[in-house]
Amino acid sequence: MSEAAVGAPATRFWFPGASVWRQGNWILRAALIVGLGLVLITLAAPLIAPFDPTDQSLISRLRPPLGFERYKDGYLLGTDELGRDILTRCIYGLRLTFALALAGAVIGLLIGGTLGLVSGIAGGRTDDAIMGLVDAQIAIPMTLVALLILSVFGSTIEVIVFVLGLYGWEQFARILRAEVKKLKQMPFVEAARAAGAAPLRIALRHILPNVVSPMVVQFTLNFSNIVIWESTLSFLGLGVQPPTATLGSMVGTGRDYLPTAPWIVLAPAMTILLLTFAVQILGDWLRDRADVRLRSR
Amino acid sequence: MTETVLKVTDLKVAFGQFEAVKGLSLELRERETLALVGESGSGKSATALSILRLIEREGGRIAGGNIRLAQNGNFLDLAALPEDRLAGLRGNQVSMVFQEPMTSLNPVLTIGDQVSEVFVRHRGMTRKDAHRAAGQALDEVRIPEPGRRLGQYPHELSGGLRQRVMIAMALACRPKLLIADEPTTALDVTTQAEILKLIKTLQAEIGMAVLFITHDMGVVAEIADRVAVLKSGTKVEEADVFDLFQRPEAPYSRRLMAATPKLGEGSRVGAAGSETVLSVEGLSTRFQSRKRLFASREAGVLAVDNVSIRVRKGETLGLVGESGCGKSTLARSILRLIEPECGRVEIGGNVLSGLPAKDLRSSRKHAQMVFQDPFASLNPRLPVRDLVTEPARIHGVVKAGDLRDFAASLVTRVGLEEDAIDRFPHQFSGGQRQRLCIARALSVSPKLIIADEAVSALDVSIARQITDLMLDLQLRDGLSFLFISHDIAVVERISHRIAVMYKGRIVETGPCEEVLRQPKHAYTQRLLDAVPSPDPERRRLAMPAAGLEKIAV
Numbered sequence: 001m002s003e004a005a006v007g008a009p010a011t012r013f014w015f016p017g018a019s020v021w022r023q024g025n026w027i028l029r030a031a032l033i034v035g036l037g038l039v040l041i042t043l044a045a046p047l048i049a050p051f052d053p054t055d056q057s058l059i060s061r062l063r064p065p066l067g068f069e070r071y072k073d074g075y076l077l078g079t080d081e082l083g084r085d086i087l088t089r090c091i092y093g094l095r096l097t098f099a100l101a102l103a104g105a106v107i108g109l110l111i112g113g114t115l116g117l118v119s120g121i122a123g124g125r126t127d128d129a130i131m132g133l134v135d136a137q138i139a140i141p142m143t144l145v146a147l148l149i150l151s152v153f154g155s156t157i158e159v160i161v162f163v164l165g166l167y168g169w170e171q172f173a174r175i176l177r178a179e180v181k182k183l184k185q186m187p188f189v190e191a192a193r194a195a196g197a198a199p200l201r202i203a204l205r206h207i208l209p210n211v212v213s214p215m216v217v218q219f220t221l222n223f224s225n226i227v228i229w230e231s232t233l234s235f236l237g238l239g240v241q242p243p244t245a246t247l248g249s250m251v252g253t254g255r256d257y258l259p260t261a262p263w264i265v266l267a268p269a270m271t272i273l274l275l276t277f278a279v280q281i282l283g284d285w286l287r288d289r290a291d292v293r294l295r296s297r
Numbered sequence: 298m299t300e301t302v303l304k305v306t307d308l309k310v311a312f313g314q315f316e317a318v319k320g321l322s323l324e325l326r327e328r329e330t331l332a333l334v335g336e337s338g339s340g341k342s343a344t345a346l347s348i349l350r351l352i353e354r355e356g357g358r359i360a361g362g363n364i365r366l367a368q369n370g371n372f373l374d375l376a377a378l379p380e381d382r383l384a385g386l387r388g389n390q391v392s393m394v395f396q397e398p399m400t401s402l403n404p405v406l407t408i409g410d411q412v413s414e415v416f417v418r419h420r421g422m423t424r425k426d427a428h429r430a431a432g433q434a435l436d437e438v439r440i441p442e443p444g445r446r447l448g449q450y451p452h453e454l455s456g457g458l459r460q461r462v463m464i465a466m467a468l469a470c471r472p473k474l475l476i477a478d479e480p481t482t483a484l485d486v487t488t489q490a491e492i493l494k495l496i497k498t499l500q501a502e503i504g505m506a507v508l509f510i511t512h513d514m515g516v517v518a519e520i521a522d523r524v525a526v527l528k529s530g531t532k533v534e535e536a537d538v539f540d541l542f543q544r545p546e547a548p549y550s551r552r553l554m555a556a557t558p559k560l561g562e563g564s565r566v567g568a569a570g571s572e573t574v575l576s577v578e579g580l581s582t583r584f585q586s587r588k589r590l591f592a593s594r595e596a597g598v599l600a601v602d603n604v605s606i607r608v609r610k611g612e613t614l615g616l617v618g619e620s621g622c623g624k625s626t627l628a629r630s631i632l633r634l635i636e637p638e639c640g641r642v643e644i645g646g647n648v649l650s651g652l653p654a655k656d657l658r659s660s661r662k663h664a665q666m667v668f669q670d671p672f673a674s675l676n677p678r679l680p681v682r683d684l685v686t687e688p689a690r691i692h693g694v695v696k697a698g699d700l701r702d703f704a705a706s707l708v709t710r711v712g713l714e715e716d717a718i719d720r721f722p723h724q725f726s727g728g729q730r731q732r733l734c735i736a737r738a739l740s741v742s743p744k745l746i747i748a749d750e751a752v753s754a755l756d757v758s759i760a761r762q763i764t765d766l767m768l769d770l771q772l773r774d775g776l777s778f779l780f781i782s783h784d785i786a787v788v789e790r791i792s793h794r795i796a797v798m799y800k801g802r803i804v805e806t807g808p809c810e811e812v813l814r815q816p817k818h819a820y821t822q823r824l825l826d827a828v829p830s831p832d833p834e835r836r837r838l839a840m841p842a843a844g845l846e847k848i849a850v
Contacts, residue, residue: 187674191737194632195688196661209678291678 031281057083107165112172120180220283335527398459409447457488515829558786570610580640602801615792665738669750671730728759
């Protein structure tokens with residue numbers, strides 16, 4: 001045995017998530033590979049996409065992927081009903097979906113998180129008012145509100161991001177409020193009060209770090225839901241407007257060709273699956289990571 | 298000649314790789330009470346749960362040995378019995394009473410439903426007969442108005458009554474063996490005394506064997522015939538209760554005895570100063586029962602009722618009383634963690650009453666608090682260096698650059714190693730965490746520390762170390778303590794004076810000796826009578842005639 005094997009590893013390649021790789025099991029490693037792969041694809045979309053996502057070619061429409069009869073050279077995953085390359089559209093669709101879902105989930109986290117934190121800490125009238133808002137959000141069918149907003153302000157990217165951000169914030173608010181209310185009763189928070197800590201210090205130092213775990217979990221759930229919700233909006237014709245591709249809209253339009261050309265739906269659907277899988281598994285790891293009680297083991 | 302009911306040989310219980318019980322052998326006879334004593338982690342509860350094979354539900358398994366239960370002249374090995382036959386034994390021949398009377402009853406079923414269930418299950422009675430039998434069972438455990446109780450839900454009953462219901466259910470089928478796992482630990486001393494007496498009386502009536510699990514040597518002395526002392530999963534000593542208390546053989550038993558606080562043992566407190574550190578006058582705190590639009594101010598419960606106390610420099614005032622008497626509310630009202638209704642509080646010359654929020658926060662450095670649950674009173678996400686120095690940081694006592702050195706000096710003052718400062722709370726034991734809580738309190742050099750049941754959640758030997766630490770700090774730094782506890786023996790060890798609280802009022806206050814020797818108030822007398830004394834020669838709880846009969850072992 002060499003000396004190096006005893007101490008710290010002599011060579012340690014560093015890449016984003018190196019520690020995940022070392023600590024994780026195979027499923028976490030798979031999620032890491034998928035996640036990093038998707039991020040790289042997103043960043044390098046114009047470089048790696050073989051075609052332009054909106055280039056149509058009606059002669060070569062509805063061609064199947066590689067390995068099937070009538071496969072057309074260069075169109076690895078086949079073409080859609082307008083003869084556009086599905087691989088290219090998946091890459092660009094992933095890019096947009098990723099960005100939209102991330103933005104939407106972050107906005108939801110910020111709105112819901114802040115309101116939940118304030119609601120839980122302040123209590124009383126403020127709490128009643130914010131929870132009233134949450135109840136209203138739950139009671140009103142969100143799709144109708146989204147339809148209204150999108151048809152009034154138009155389906156620009158900014159408006160879509162705003163609408164997606166409205167989705168699911170009430171869940172953040174509810175979970176955070178419940179956690180905060182529980183934590184407020186904990187002796188260590190009372191100890192901080194008894195030590196003379198100001199409310200802001202208690203919120204930032206004692207309560208916030210202890211609600212990271214449920215927030216991360218809710219974030220990953222919300223992220224996946226927004227991906228699906230975005231495709232719902234696209235399907236209703238109010239999402240990102242064609243010919244721009246998002247994974248959701250690709251699934252939506254491919255639906256009509258499902259019996260004859262299933263690859264139109266399969267490719268974006270698999271991409272959605274991979275994306276949400278990676279986000280959920282990595283989110284789960286992040287939650288454990290945020291907990292010092294689990295870290296030292 | 299009494300026959301053997303239970304014979305445990307070489308029992309091994311494991312949780313994963315960890316062996317909690319390492320080859321334990323016990324024998325229990327009819328009408329006999331065997332106490333299983335030990336500190337937390339000694340394997341006493343694991344043993345109890347193994348006998349009913351409930352250990353598998355807790356994630357453990359029986360790794361070896363036999364558990365034989367007498368059955369019609371033969372022995373039945375419970376360790377090897379299939380699950381469906383075990384279910385017929387549980388609650389029938391062997392039954393169990395648990396520690397938490399608050400959570401061992403199903404909150405959505407009436408008492409009658411739950412008790413009659415036992416009769417339906419094991420006696421095959423009809424619902425109607427079972428209900429009548431349940432009424433008798435409640436009567437047997439001396440529950441007043443059993444007929445009315447049958448229709449009530451668990452939350453309508455007090456802790457003591459709930460524990461009686463649990464006992465009624467356990468004894469409904471006249472078991473041969475009753476396993477009682479810390480059945481009185483969650484109860485007040487006066488209630489504990491009643492429950493112990495009840496178990497003893499019913500044992501005499503039914504003739505069952507009792508396996509009594511406890512950490513409290515006082516309870517052992519009151520109830521046991523024989524005692525098995527456990528430590529880390531092995532039996533270090535088994536002896537007749539009289540022999541054990543007079544001549545403990547194993548060094549560990551001796552240590553355990555020595556650590557047990559005994560009432561009337563006196564204390565080793567130093568002389569108190571004359572300067573008043575804490576002065577509370579006419580403090581009252583009311584809990585509003587419910588927010589109502591037109592509720593008068595007088596509505597709600599007066600948790601603290603016109604309390605006046607005084608603590609001098611270097612003095613410890615022990616505050617005793619049962620749960621719900623308002624001790625903790627008083628502590629919180631003094632620091633204005635709960636807003637009192639009226640009254641005046643002065644700590645070290647600073648009047649806290651009527652201060653605006655900002656000034657209140659800065660004057661909180663004169664008094665610090667130590668809480669009961671060492672596992673919940675430290676923020677799990679912060680390293681020790683930040684935890685213990687937090688009050689000092691808040692009040693600007695220490696500069697950011699000196700933080701590490703300051704943290705190190707604090708933890709060494711409470712008897713921990715310096716390298717503790719970079720660890721997290723979960724890496725410490727309960728006793729060590731309580732030391733950290735004290736270190737945190739010391740960081741702002743307060744004049745007064747309010748310790749709210751600070752040692753109640755700890756094992757006796759650890760509790761003794763913590764109270765010793767408090768005494769040392771007091772002797773060295775002239776600290777004053779308001780020491781709140783339900784355990785009078787612990788309070789006696791550490792206090793100069795005692796205040797007895799009952800239903801929100803201080804009913805008696807005076808020097809430690811005086812209050813304990815010549816209690817003036819009837820409630821103090823009642824409280825003192827209920828304290829179990831760790832001396833089997835002087836059992837305080839009146840024993841029923843039949844129960845006094847000594848069993849030849």
